[in-house]
Amino acid sequence: MRKNSHNHAAAVRAVRKAIADPEAVEGLAETFKILSDPTRLTIVLALLRSELCVLDISSLLGVSESAVSHQMRLLKTLRLVKHRKDGRMVFYSLDDEHIEDLIRVAERHVSERG
Numbered sequence: 209m210r211k212n213s214h215n216h217a218a219a220v221r222a223v224r225k226a227i228a229d230p231e232a233v234e235g236l237a238e239t240f241k242i243l244s245d246p247t248r249l250t251i252v253l254a255l256l257r258s259e260l261c262v263l264d265i266s267s268l269l270g271v272s273e274s275a276v277s278h279q280m281r282l283l284k285t286l287r288l289v290k291h292r293k294d295g296r297m298v299f300y301s302l303d304d305e306h307i308e309d310l311i312r313v314a315e316r317h318v319s320e321r322g
Contacts, residue, residue, distance in 0.1 A: 239310075242286050247271070248279050252302065255289060256311055259301040 227233060243249050247269060254260060254268055265276045280300060283289040290303045302308055 239286055239288070242282060242288065245279075247275075248283060251276075251279055251283065252288060252307065252311060255300060255302050256308055259299045261297050261299050265300070 243252065250269060251265055254265065260268070262273050262276045262280065265280075266273045269276065280289065280291075284291065287303045288307050289300050291298050291300050293299075
C-alpha cells in the first residue's frame with residue numbers, strides 16, 4: 209500500500225466549513241451571472257455615478273425603454289438597484305454601498321491586469 213504524502217484533510221475541512229452554505233454560493237453565482245451581461249453591467253456602472261430614470265438609461269444605452277425596464281426588474285430582483293418615485297418619474301440607484309464596493313474592486317482588478 210502506497211503512503212499518501214498529500215494529506216491536507218484539515219485544510220479541506222476548514223474550507224468546506226467556510227463555504228458550506230449552498231444558498232450563499234447560489235446567491236453569489238446569481239449576482240455574478242446578472243453582472244456578466246454587458247447591458248446590465250453598463251447600467252450598474254452608470255448608476256454608480258448618478259441616479260437615473262428609465263428614459264436616461266434608455267438614451268445612454270441606445271435601447272428601448274421596454275428593454276431597460278426588463279433589465280431593471282432583473283437588477284431589482286437581486287437587490288442590486290433600488291428605485292424611488294418622484295411624481296410619475298421613477299429614479300434608480302444602486303441598492304447599497306456593497307454593490308459599489310464590488311464594482312470598484314472589479315474595476316481595480318481589471319485595470320491592474322494590463
